[in-house]
Amino acid sequence: MSDTSRVLGIEGTAWAASAAVYDSDSDDVFIETDAYQPDSGGIHPREAAEHMHDAIPRVVGRALEHARKSDDGPADDPPVDAVAFSRGPGLGPCLRIVGTAARALAQTLDVPLVGVNHMVAHLEIGRHTADFDDPVCLNASGANAHLLAYRNGRYRVLGETMDTGVGNAIDKFTRHVGWSHPGGPKVEAAAEDGEYVDLPYVVKGMDFSFSGIMSAAKQAYDGGSENDVSAGPSDSPGGGVPVEDVCYSLQENVFGMLTEVSERALSLTGSDELVLGGGVGQNARLREMLAEMCDQRGAAFHAPEPRFLRDNAGMIAVLGAKMDEVGDTLALEDSRVDPNFRPDQVPVTWREPASDSASSDDGQPASETRVRGAEAVVDLEPEAGQVRKRRRAKSYRHPQLDERLRRERTTLEARLTSLARREGVPTPVLADVDPLEARLEFEYVGDADLRDTLSEERVRDVGRHLATLHRAGIVHGDPTTRNVRTTDERTYLIDFGLGYHTDHVEDYAMDLHVFDQSLVGTADDPEPLRDAVREGYREAGDEGVLERLRDVEERGRYVVDEP
Numbered sequence: 346m347s348d349t350s351r352v353l354g355i356e357g358t359a360w361a362a363s364a365a366v367y368d369s370d371s372d373d374v375f376i377e378t379d380a381y382q383p384d385s386g387g388i389h390p391r392e393a394a395e396h397m398h399d400a401i402p403r404v405v406g407r408a409l410e411h412a413r414k415s416d417d418g419p420a421d422d423p424p425v426d427a428v429a430f431s432r433g434p435g436l437g438p439c440l441r442i443v444g445t446a447a448r449a450l451a452q453t454l455d456v457p458l459v460g461v462n463h464m465v466a467h468l469e470i471g472r473h474t475a476d477f478d479d480p481v482c483l484n485a486s487g488a489n490a491h492l493l494a495y496r497n498g499r500y501r502v503l504g505e506t507m508d509t510g511v512g513n514a515i516d517k518f519t520r521h522v523g524w525s526h527p528g529g530p531k532v533e534a535a536a537e538d539g540e541y542v543d544l545p546y547v548v549k550g551m552d553f554s555f556s557g558i559m560s561a562a563k564q565a566y567d568g569g570s571e572n573d574v575s576a577g578p579s580d581s582p583g584g585g586v587p588v589e590d591v592c593y594s595l596q597e598n599v600f601g602m603l604t605e606v607s608e609r610a611l612s613l614t615g616s617d618e619l620v621l622g623g624g625v626g627q628n629a630r631l632r633e634m635l636a637e638m639c640d641q642r643g644a645a646f647h648a649p650e651p652r653f654l655r656d657n658a659g660m661i662a663v664l665g666a667k668m669d670e671v672g673d674t675l676a677l678e679d680s681r682v683d684p685n686f687r688p689d690q691v692p693v694t695w696r697e698p699a700s701d702s703a704s705s706d707d708g709q710p711a712s713e714t715r716v717r718g719a720e721a722v723v724d725l726e727p728e729a730g731q732v733r734k735r736r737r738a739k740s741y742r743h744p745q746l747d748e749r750l751r752r753e754r755t756t757l758e759a760r761l762t763s764l765a766r767r768e769g770v771p772t773p774v775l776a777d778v779d780p781l782e783a784r785l786e787f788e789y790v791g792d793a794d795l796r797d798t799l800s801e802e803r804v805r806d807v808g809r810h811l812a813t814l815h816r817a818g819i820v821h822g823d824p825t826t827r828n829v830r831t832t833d834e835r836t837y838l839i840d841f842g843l844g845y846h847t848d849h850v851e852d853y854a855m856d857l858h859v860f861d862q863s864l865v866g867t868a869d870d871p872e873p874l875r876d877a878v879r880e881g882y883r884e885a886g887d888e889g890v891l892e893r894l895r896d897v898e899e900r901g902r903y904v905v906d907e908p
């Protein structure tokens with residue numbers, strides 16, 4: 346343990362060979378980066394590793410030179426007090442080169458070695474530069490896309506992509522169009538002249554997926570007439586919708602999805618701070634949407650400067666310093682890299698124990714009559730036994746998309762709430778619906794949200810109810826602890842707006858996964874509750890769905906895209 350003042354950071358998970366020196370006294374961060382640029386296609390793991398091999402010694406040399414120049418301590422002191430490196434996630438061959446370099450340096454300089462999780466570093470640099478206490482974090486990078494919030498000593502994954510990272514999804518589209526890597530900035534530039542065309546929009550609670558929208562985008566560009574893509578008269582080299590329009594609409598939908606799930610995470614955790622991390626965070630439209638959403642909720646938003654958003658060793662050095670300060674260092678023999686290193690595997694040693702500020706200030710006390718959910722404003726009249734719900738326009742979304750979503754969800758919510766009751770799942774009786782105005786009127790049910798009354802018995806009820814729904818071919822779409830109302834005797838499901846009809850086992854498993862993640866995000870000790878959901882599900886449902894759920898959970902999503 347030490348009063349660290351200077352830490353060397355080394356980053357090289359995929360494309361950025363980067364070294365940095367963080368001075369914790371002055372808060373100054375020096376970064377030297379050498380980027381790998383593929384000749385064609387996407388990132389080739391072997392070429393990237395060769396790049397690391399050549400470039401890491403160079404950037405480290407420059408960072409150490411900077412450290413020596415700005416060092417006024419005794420000449421024989423090491424230029425830095427610790428060496429921190431990205432342990433994962435990332436490409437194995439790249440990580441191993443960085444790991445070897447970091448170990449060798451720590452040994453030569455005789456200073457501690459710190460192993461940093463790259464995704465947690467993307468988050469912490471935002472928390473550090475914003476000086477936020479307990480934010481929700483949206484990591485929007487090449488190989489990843491997820492929402493993180495701190496609870497009980499870990500960063501919990503509240504929601505994430507079900508397929509590729511957001512940057513990789515965009516880069517795949519640009520490769521299809523024939524543009525060079527990386528595609529994100531090119532899509533951003535092309536979008537400036539674009540107009541909106543309909544593309545798929547897929548969120549499941551706080552999870553989301555990009556595969557549908559990406560194939561639809563490629564098809565639109567090529568001139569295929571898949572589903573609802575309106576292929577207009579074409580001056581596109583692809584023969585379909587003009588590429589500017591596809592780029593514009595891709596951004597509107599993909600970033601709209603990320604903004605929506607971020608808002609849902611703020612609503613669920615009760616946090617009023619959001620930070621952005623990752624290379625896609627350099628996109629001005631994404632930042633604009635997030636800022637607008639936060640502004641309208643009265644939440645604070647922070648995006649670090651671009652040099653801290655894209656992969657960089659500065660964020661590794663800054664988090665490395667915090668870890669070193671509390672003695673969270675590695676013995677050489679324990680310092681192996683991990684290509685699938687998940688952020689929720691990291692014991693968060695450097696933060697004050699939770700003030701537990703992320704609690705229920707957003708959930709209404711019984712007396713309050715107006716609740717703002719993530720989507721809607723809900724007026725509660727318990728005495729009259731009714732509630733009125735109105736999905737408000739989201740100004741961050743394209744008006745055409747916004748109108749479509751509000752109308753569709755209102756209609757679905759009305760229909761599925763009633764269908765579910767007929768199947769024997771307790772839900773509020775529908776009194777009235779007006780899809781054009783996005784208004785619904787329901788019976789008032791329950792005494793409290795499940796979030797504030799969590800018990801194994803109630804959670805088992807939810808498991809049973811979900812199983813019943815799935816047997817009837819319905820998914821809820823957003824089963825969270827705020828979308829369940831409870832009394833001593835009954836457990837009601839509400840808010841079916843993201844629901845739909847399907848016979849895909851995968852979708853049923855996802856429904857359970859969404860509920861699981863909300864337990865992990867809201868309960869201090871989620872394990873017994875997670876077991877209880879499964880017990881309840883087993884009583885009324887199909888074991889095959891639970892098996893699929895295990896697959897869903899095991900899927901490693903931290904694989905940088907192969908070319």
Ligand SMILES: C[C@@H](O)[C@H](NC(=O)OP(=O)(O)OC[C@H]1O[C@@H](n2cnc3c(N)ncnc32)[C@H](O)[C@@H]1O)C(=O)O
Pocket residue numbers: 358359360434435436463485486487488489510511512513515516527528529530533623624625626627628629654655656905
């Ligand atoms: C594990 C690690 O290796 C990986 N790194 C990574 O993905 O690099 P990062 O620098 O965070 O993000 C790169 C991505 O960021 C996208 N990007 C860069 N500028 C962009 C822009 N203006 N708009 C949209 N995307 C942009 C690129 O297209 C590319 O897909 C990660 O953090 O997931």
Ligand SMILES: Nc1ncnc2c1ncn2[C@@H]1O[C@H](COP(=O)(O)OP(=O)(O)OP(=O)(O)O)[C@@H](O)[C@H]1O
Pocket residue numbers: 609612709716717718719720721722723725732734773787788789790791794827828830839840842
């Ligand atoms: N029928 C009802 N009876 C009692 N309370 C209700 C009812 N419907 C909604 N509420 C209360 O209002 C809150 C918000 O409602 P709802 O989840 O439908 O809105 P939302 O904006 O879709 O929320 P989110 O997207 O954040 O889940 C619920 O968490 C619940 O506390």
Ligand SMILES: [Fe+2]
Pocket residue numbers: 463467486487623624655656
């Ligand atoms: Fe990254």
